[in-house]
Amino acid sequence: MAETVTLSGRTSPGPGLLASLDPLLREWLPRQRWFAGKGRPVTGFSLVAATELLPVDGTLGLYHLLVRAHQSPAPGDCYQLLIGVREALPPRLAPALIGHVEEGPLAGRTVYEALHDPRPAEVLLEALRTQAHIGGLRFERDPGQDIAPGLAPRLMTAEQSNSSVVYGDTFILKLLRRIVPGTNPDLELPLALALEGCARVPAPTAWLRAELAEEPYVLGVLQPFVRGATDGWELALRELRKGEDFGAEARALGRATAEVHVALARALPTTTLGRVQLDLLVTGMSERLDAAAQAVPALRPYAPGLRTAFSALADLAAEGHTWTAQRIHGDLHLGQCLRSPSGEWSLIDFEGEPSRPLAERRLPQPPVRDIAGMLRSFDYAAHSADPPAPGWAGRSRAAYCSGYAEVTGADPRTDPVLLRAYETDKAVYEVVYEARHRPDWLPVPLSAVRRLANPTT
Numbered sequence: 001m002a003e004t005v006t007l008s009g010r011t012s013p014g015p016g017l018l019a020s021l022d023p024l025l026r027e028w029l030p031r032q033r034w035f036a037g038k039g040r041p042v043t044g045f046s047l048v049a050a051t052e053l054l055p056v057d058g059t060l061g062l063y064h065l066l067v068r069a070h071q072s073p074a075p076g077d078c079y080q081l082l083i084g085v086r087e088a089l090p091p092r093l094a095p096a097l098i099g100h101v102e103e104g105p106l107a108g109r110t111v112y113e114a115l116h117d118p119r120p121a122e123v124l125l126e127a128l129r130t131q132a133h134i135g136g137l138r139f140e141r142d143p144g145q146d147i148a149p150g151l152a153p154r155l156m157t158a159e160q161s162n163s164s165v166v167y168g169d170t171f172i173l174k175l176l177r178r179i180v181p182g183t184n185p186d187l188e189l190p191l192a193l194a195l196e197g198c199a200r201v202p203a204p205t206a207w208l209r210a211e212l213a214e215e216p217y218v219l220g221v222l223q224p225f226v227r228g229a230t231d232g233w234e235l236a237l238r239e240l241r242k243g244e245d246f247g248a249e250a251r252a253l254g255r256a257t258a259e260v261h262v263a264l265a266r267a268l269p270t271t272t273l274g275r276v277q278l279d280l281l282v283t284g285m286s287e288r289l290d291a292a293a294q295a296v297p298a299l300r301p302y303a304p305g306l307r308t309a310f311s312a313l314a315d316l317a318a319e320g321h322t323w324t325a326q327r328i329h330g331d332l333h334l335g336q337c338l339r340s341p342s343g344e345w346s347l348i349d350f351e352g353e354p355s356r357p358l359a360e361r362r363l364p365q366p367p368v369r370d371i372a373g374m375l376r377s378f379d380y381a382a383h384s385a386d387p388p389a390p391g392w393a394g395r396s397r398a399a400y401c402s403g404y405a406e407v408t409g410a411d412p413r414t415d416p417v418l419l420r421a422y423e424t425d426k427a428v429y430e431v432v433y434e435a436r437h438r439p440d441w442l443p444v445p446l447s448a449v450r451r452l453a454n455p456t457t
């Protein structure tokens with residue numbers, strides 16, 4: 001059953017479109033890295049919106065679909081799909097195959113993940129360049145930034161929560177996969193930082209939105225591509241392999257994080273977290289720990305020790321301690337930091353932790369939360385090295401905090417209770433993330449869990 005169907009007006013996809021794709025999507029969707037509902041069966045699909053971008057009666061058809069995958073708990077998540085339609089798939093597109101349609105309006109055709117194909121990817125950039133309105137899709141651009149026509153696209157192959165296409169090493173378009181209504185911080189925060197003149201974050205050039213059932217959806221963001229960049233994770237692993245210290249880079253990263261925090265605090269409202277808010281924060285952390293221990297048995301022996309991190313924070317709140325909260329990155333780790341060949345660091349991916357509700361991701365939070373994320377990341381890098389290098393992690397963590405203090409005047413280590421609570425919350429999140437997505441990596445956050453559960457050992 002269609003919820004809302006938006007058409008380009010050029011041709012109707014026909015009522016049987018989704019029914020004919022259903023058996024193929026059931027098999028293909030759960031295999032995608034960005035599919036958020038892993039481990040729960042997909043029981044069906046409903047069409048939220050369908051827009052024909054290239055006519056499907058031509059040699060290459062293109063549908064933009066928003067499709068809800070029915071899973072428990074209902075109603076299931078909504079995903080953005082770009083479906084190419086051809087008579088037959090050329091061999092170079094074999095990895096993009098979704099399947100051969102047996103019935104319905106596309107019977108006899110082959111459907112595939114269109115982002116692998118240059119022509120559909122070009123259509124998206126051209127629509128952003130010309131600020132097209134197609135069906136319910138709104139391709140919009142910063143009037144102060146131009147997009148040259150004809151930039152060659154290539155789909156990024158990195159492990160991602162979404163899908164990105166690089167155009168001529170000039171722009172990168174991130175198409176969000178799991179779509180939720182509302183203002184998306186991945187567009188909101190970089191736009192606010194650009195207005196603030198913060199050069200640490202690539203300024204959005206253009207974006208794709210949809211208005212569905214009077215709710216706004218952000219579907220994608222185009223931003224300048226940092227050419228020749230190395231991300232912080234790759235760089236850290238490289239230095240670890242060479243036995244090199246990461247202190248200077250970690251310090252620079254601390255400064256970059258602080259600059260972004262200062263700009264966000266200027267650009268968007270801040271608030272004070274008092275007893276009520278801190279109690280809610282502690283409750284949230286405790287509930288996440290309970291849910292994680294339920295989902296991942298290996299976490300259970302450490303749960304009582306981890307809880308002491310949260311009760312210590314509750315104790316401070318009861319004594320009347322308050323903290324300032326502001327908008328933050330929300331999922332900061334080494335992979336979200338790009339170092340340009342000239343040594344400048346940029347921060348990317350302001351979506352927050354994708355599994356949390358959007359409203360929660362947009363709340364002001366103590367900046368220490370981002371710092372805890374980065375500290376966890378140094379630990380991750382050190383534990384992925386062979387042999388593990390805890391001393392390297394300790395030095396990088398210290399240098400990062402010092403760099404942060406150089407800009408803000410406040411060293412995060414002077415706030416150990418809040419820092420330990422957030423590090424614990426993050427490690428718990430990572431345990432669940434790894435159990436779900438990369439079970440081989442589970443020992444990495446579990447080693448931190450052991451340390452955080454026994455802070456004096």
Ligand SMILES: Nc1ncnc2c1ncn2[C@@H]1O[C@H](COP(=O)(O)OP(=O)(O)O)[C@@H](O)[C@H]1O
Pocket residue numbers: 156158159160161162163164172174202223224225226227229231335336338348349351
């Ligand atoms: N502006 C940019 N310049 C260069 N590379 C980028 C840029 N933005 C993202 N990337 C690359 O794309 C990858 C995925 O981007 P990210 O925003 O983290 O997507 P996701 O939310 O899907 O994880 C990054 O790890 C980085 O390698």
Ligand SMILES: O=P(O)(O)O[C@H]1O[C@H](CO)[C@@H](O[C@H]2O[C@H](CO)[C@@H](O)[C@H](O)[C@H]2O)[C@H](O)[C@H]1O
Pocket residue numbers: 159160161233331333334335349353354373376377378380381430433
């Ligand atoms: O980049 P994403 O928004 O998709 O973030 C998710 O995936 C990350 C892994 O790709 C995950 O990060 C964890 O692993 C990193 C090493 O691969 C490490 O640097 C991080 O510190 C660690 O949290 C992130 O948690 C998840 O949300």
